[in-house]
Amino acid sequence: xxxxxxxxxxxxxxxxxxxxxxxxxxxxxxxxxxxxxGKINGTGFKIISSAIGSGAFCVLKGEIASxxxxxxxxxxKVFRVLLSLFLxxxxxxxxxxxISGTEDFSPIxxxxxxxxxxxxxxAVIGLEV
Numbered sequence: 308x309x310x311x312x313x314x315x316x317x318x319x320x321x322x323x324x325x326x327x328x329x330x331x332x333x334x335x336x337x338x339x340x341x342x343x344x345g346k347i348n349g350t351g352f353k354i355i356s357s358a359i360g361s362g363a364f365c366v367l368k369g370e371i372a373s374x375x376x377x378x379x380x381x382x383x384k385v386f387r388v389l390l391s392l393f394l395x396x397x398x399x400x401x402x403x404x405x406i407s408g409t410e411d412f413s414p415i416x417x418x419x420x421x422x423x424x425x426x427x428x429x430a431v432i433g434l435e436v
């Protein structure tokens with residue numbers, strides 16, 4: 308005989324998440340007294356932090372079942388597009404230098420471009436997710 312069934316804990320989690328989430332269809336940061344903004348459907352959710360600035364960078368998607376829960380952390384689609392552009396800048400710069408045939412082109416610039424891509428990927432993206 309269990310005094311505290313697992314199902315009850317699951318309901319408490321989703322209930323607490325619902326209390327701390329401002330329900331909205333669009334995942335944008337705004338000032339609010341709640342911790343999160345997003346959608347909660349039954350046992351599933353898609354939320355972001357309500358913190359202004361860095362709150363919308365990561366999207367939390369998940370399910371809370373009676374025996375276990377899972378959360379998937381992703382980069383928001385808007386930030387994926389912006390970061391993809393930043394990742395393309397070194398490659399575009401190298402291509403422009405090769406096509407224009409500038410005399411200042413040095414093979415070391417290829418290493419610099421690779422270094423820039425790695426720094427953006429592992430320092431900027433890696434720290435947030």
